[in-house]
Amino acid sequence: GQNIDQPTEMTATEGAIVQINCTYQTSGFNGLFWYQQHAGEAPTFLSYNVLDGLEEKGRFSSFLSRSKGYSYLLLKELQMKDSASYLCAAPTPNDYKLSFGAGTTVTVRA
Amino acid sequence: EADIYQTPRYLVIGTGKKITLECSQTMGHDKMYWYQQDPGMELHLIHYSYGVNSTEKGDLSSESTVSRIRTEHFPLTLESARPSHTSQYLCASSEPNKNGYTFGSGTRLTVV
Numbered sequence: 001g002q003n004i005d006q007p008t009e010m011t012a013t014e015g016a017i018v019q020i021n022c023t024y025q026t027s028g029f030n031g032l033f034w035y036q037q038h039a040g041e042a043p044t045f046l047s048y049n050v051l052d053g054l055e056e057k058g059r060f061s062s063f064l065s066r067s068k069g070y071s072y073l074l075l076k077e078l079q080m081k082d083s084a085s086y087l088c089a090a091p092t093p094n095d096y097k098l099s100f101g102a103g104t105t106v107t108v109r110a
Numbered sequence: 111e112a113d114i115y116q117t118p119r120y121l122v123i124g125t126g127k128k129i130t131l132e133c134s135q136t137m138g139h140d141k142m143y144w145y146q147q148d149p150g151m152e153l154h155l156i157h158y159s160y161g162v163n164s165t166e167k168g169d170l171s172s173e174s175t176v177s178r179i180r181t182e183h184f185p186l187t188l189e190s191a192r193p194s195h196t197s198q199y200l201c202a203s204s205e206p207n208k209n210g211y212t213f214g215s216g217t218r219l220t221v222v
Binding site for chain 2: 033096
């Protein structure tokens, strides 16, 4: 199975940067996902890392270190609409089922 | 635009009722999944399917059952609902070896 840990909550001000860390222990490795989930809504795909390094997509970037079992999601120029839960997820290698972390609730304040 | 649809969006029912939560996708994905999520908690996989006539139980034990008679349709049924079944149920699908899932909008079930 997959064991995924991330902080429960983080607070930041509008325009700031926040980094959400995720550590994982997986039976094999087949990439790492980040999803965004607004309250009461379904998760939406943000990023997927399978190789080490930083992947940048506009205001959001995701980093992976396979040797350390570590990833982070970086949110820049925070906006109020970024207030949401951010889920770290890893698929099992053979059958590709996704296991999710408990999610990090990010609150953006004016 | 969503290509995976769940109905109903919200449902309040009495204890002991039988209910079916609908999930349909128009993307032709073979793999489909049901997750259960309590407020503020993580998603737990309760059922999955890798194609027609294929269904498996997930990591979290659930009293619900599923069927997969058509590729696009993956309904979840509770034969006798109880208050402990109150939760959000999320359906998802994915292509083989593709990145990530596409989620439906979810069904928020309340059993009173």
